[in-house]
Amino acid sequence: MSEEKKYVPFFGCMISVKYPQFEAAVRKTMSKVGMTLVDLDGFTCCPDPIYFKSSDKLTWLTIAARNLCIAEEAGLDITTMCSGCTATLSETRYHLAHDEALKKRVNQRLKKIGKEYKGTVSVRHIVTVLRDDIGIDKVVASVVKPLNGLRVAVHYGCHLLKPSKIMQVDDPDRPTILERLLEAIGAEPVQHDANLLCCGKACMEPDMPAQMTFDILTSIKRTDVDCMGLICPTCFDAYDLGQIKISRQFKTKFDIPIIYYFQLLGLAQGLSPEDVGLNMHKIMPEPLLAKVA
Amino acid sequence: MVEISFDFKEKLDTTIGGEMHSYCFQCGACVGDCPSARYSKRGFNPRRIVLQTIVGMEEVLLEEGSIIWECTNCYNCYERCPQDVRPVEVITAMKNMAAKRETNPEDVRSMVKTVETKGMTTVLTALVDKRRVDLGLKTLKEIPVSDIQELLTEKER
Numbered sequence: 406m407s408e409e410k411k412y413v414p415f416f417g418c419m420i421s422v423k424y425p426q427f428e429a430a431v432r433k434t435m436s437k438v439g440m441t442l443v444d445l446d447g448f449t450c451c452p453d454p455i456y457f458k459s460s461d462k463l464t465w466l467t468i469a470a471r472n473l474c475i476a477e478e479a480g481l482d483i484t485t486m487c488s489g490c491t492a493t494l495s496e497t498r499y500h501l502a503h504d505e506a507l508k509k510r511v512n513q514r515l516k517k518i519g520k521e522y523k524g525t526v527s528v529r530h531i532v533t534v535l536r537d538d539i540g541i542d543k544v545v546a547s548v549v550k551p552l553n554g555l556r557v558a559v560h561y562g563c564h565l566l567k568p569s570k571i572m573q574v575d576d577p578d579r580p581t582i583l584e585r586l587l588e589a590i591g592a593e594p595v596q597h598d599a600n601l602l603c604c605g606k607a608c609m610e611p612d613m614p615a616q617m618t619f620d621i622l623t624s625i626k627r628t629d630v631d632c633m634g635l636i637c638p639t640c641f642d643a644y645d646l647g648q649i650k651i652s653r654q655f656k657t658k659f660d661i662p663i664i665y666y667f668q669l670l671g672l673a674q675g676l677s678p679e680d681v682g683l684n685m686h687k688i689m690p691e692p693l694l695a696k697v698a
Numbered sequence: 699m700v701e702i703s704f705d706f707k708e709k710l711d712t713t714i715g716g717e718m719h720s721y722c723f724q725c726g727a728c729v730g731d732c733p734s735a736r737y738s739k740r741g742f743n744p745r746r747i748v749l750q751t752i753v754g755m756e757e758v759l760l761e762e763g764s765i766i767w768e769c770t771n772c773y774n775c776y777e778r779c780p781q782d783v784r785p786v787e788v789i790t791a792m793k794n795m796a797a798k799r800e801t802n803p804e805d806v807r808s809m810v811k812t813v814e815t816k817g818m819t820t821v822l823t824a825l826v827d828k829r830r831v832d833l834g835l836k837t838l839k840e841i842p843v844s845d846i847q848e849l850l851t852e853k854e855r
Contacts (some may be wrong), residue, residue, distance in 0.1 A: 418818035421838055422826050429833035449817040449841050455771050456809040456819075459793035459802065462714040467849045507714070514852060518845050567773035568784075577777055603733045603772035609803045610768045613737045617770075682833055 410538055413476045413483045414442040415528075417490040418450050419638040426682020427638060430667035431486055431531065433681065437547040437674055438539050442484075447475050451493040454564065455607040458493070466507070467514045469497035470522040474515065482527045484534050486667075488564035488637035491572070494528040499571040530565055532636055532666065533574050536582055544589040549675040551591025552697050557634040557669070558625045558661075559583050559594045560644070563603050565636060577601075586666060587634060590673035594634075599624035604643040618643055619651050622659045631693045632662040634669060641665060645687045662690035672697055703756035709795070710751055716791030721781045722748040728775035728785050734768045742768040744775045744785040751788060759792055762801040766792050814850060817841030 420427045435442060450457075451469055458465045473494060476483045485491040501508040502524050512521050529537075535544060566577040575582045578601070584594040599621045605614030622644070625633055635641060645663040652659045663686065671681035678684060678694055710716035728744040729735050735743050742765055750759055759766060766789050775785040796802045797810075813819055818841060827837045 418820050422818060422820040422822055425826070425830045425833055425835055428830075429835055432835070446839055447842055447845075449843075449846055450813050450819055452813050453809070453819050456806045457813055459790055459806060460797040460810045462790065462794055464850055466714075468846055471845060471849060514849050517848050563770075563772040563774075568776045603770045603774075605733065605737070605770045607771040608734060608768055609805065610738070610740075612739070613734065613768060614770070616737055617733060680834075685829070 409439055409441045411441045411443050411481055413445050413481045415448060415483050415485045415490055417487045419487055424638045426685050427486060427665045430665060430671045430681040433676055434667050434670045434674055438543040440539055443481055445475050445479055448472050451490040454489050454492040466497050467511050469493050470511050471515060471520055473526060474520045474522050476526045477523055484529055484531045486531050488562050489639050491530040492564040495571055498528055532582055532586060541585055541589050548590050548673045550673055552673050553591045555592040555697060556595050556630040557587050557592045557632055558597050558628060558630040559600055560633050560635040560640060562637045562640040590670055595628050595630050597624045597628045604640055606639060606643050615651060615654055618647055619655050622648060622651060622661060625661055631696060632664045632690060634664055634666055636666050648688055660688055662688050662693055700755060701757045702754045704754055706754040706756040710791060713791040713794060715787035718783045719748055719751045719788045722783045723781060724749060727778040727780060731774040731778055733772055734770050738768050740765055748783060748785055748788055760796045760799060760801060767803055814846060817843040817846050
């Protein structure tokens with residue numbers, strides 16, 4: 406008998422509030438691969454690794470450490486579903502493990518709310534947990550309807566992989582983790598020219614991210630894929646809703662469905678498109694659904 | 699005329715993430731793989747930005763509309779730097795300094811305010827709960843915002 410592995414899910418605000426279909430997809434698919442999610446109360450925004458970090462790094466580290474404390478008190482490791490949350494919580498864990506003086510400053514503040522950060526739990530994006538702890542064979546075994554012939558443009562985004570020294574996920578120049586997970590459900594991962602280009606979302610000069618997103622969508626369009634597959638709600642925001650804006654701005658029609666990996670896994674496990682909330686997307690994936698039906 | 703600040707180095711040395719800036723030997727490895735350098739119309743260049751920190755161009759770097767806000771936070775420069783300068787972190791340290799002066803972009807300030815007052819980057823509405831229920835999820839619990847507010851400063855409230 407294999408033991409069920411337990412993790413504390415940290416969905417973050419983007420998924421819980423804006424894209425709850427991703428939360429539904431994760432919850433419904435993970436129960437089928439032997440991962441138990443133990444929900445804990447009291448989490449706040451991670452806080453976000455772009456704007457909040459740019460405002461006051463010490464406060465950013467402190468609020469992140471408070472979130473880590475909640476899992477520490479339960480004695481369970483955290484798994485994240487958003488690359489932003491992964492970045493904030495992993496960076497915080499790393500910095501506080503390597504800088505005793507900084508940890509002391511953070512704990513001084515945490516004392517005000519009766520908490521102390523010790524550094525006893527790990528933080529890993531759920532795809533990393535799947536590959537390293539659960540095992541890709543379990544993903545394969547959970548598939549009842551392989552997505553044979555489905556061509557998926559892989560999009561990693563920046564914060565799952567970098568800084569590689571801190572994230573410890575994969576080679577940031579030649580990552581394979583998402584390809585392996587897509588192959589596990591029968592899909593065909595497709596490379597495109599701009600697959601490691603940043604979407605530019607954090608840049609405060611609006612023309613630059615628009616041009617970057619346009620270039621990525623153009624690069625995908627050339628490959629004749631059924632969808633783009635990704636693992637981060639912020640990237641999703643840039644390409645789903647963002648795709649409509651880019652189509653208008655550049656007077657080029659794009660209709661590339663953007664799908665969160667766990668929604669694809671759900672389809673392969675026999676869940677309906679509604680079960681994983683595909684009906685809530687801006688770019689409707691009808692041709693894709695016809696193909697996998 | 700460009701104003702030079704002779705104590706900018708020390709200020710960066712004591713700001714989290716800025717500590718390594720003076721180790722830069724200007725090799726430019728950070729530039730080749732920088733998406734902002736490729737797409738900027740104003741010549742965003744992480745090597746030049748770090749040089750400007752060493753020279754002490756505090757006012758240029760921290761003023762409203764500074765080019766540092768064109769960084770996309772992609773972390774490619776962090777990966778490439780042979781000196782562990784971590785240009786993106788040096789830039790973030792300067793963004794922290796700009797935030798203190800309130801010369802950071804209005805959009806950033808309003809996003810931060812949302813997190814400080816709501817505990818989230820996105821605001822909860824009745825529609826969210828309905829969507830969650832439709833998907834078979836529980837409605838969201840209240841976020842402990844008072845804890846966040848307590849943690850915003852070192853001082854006792």
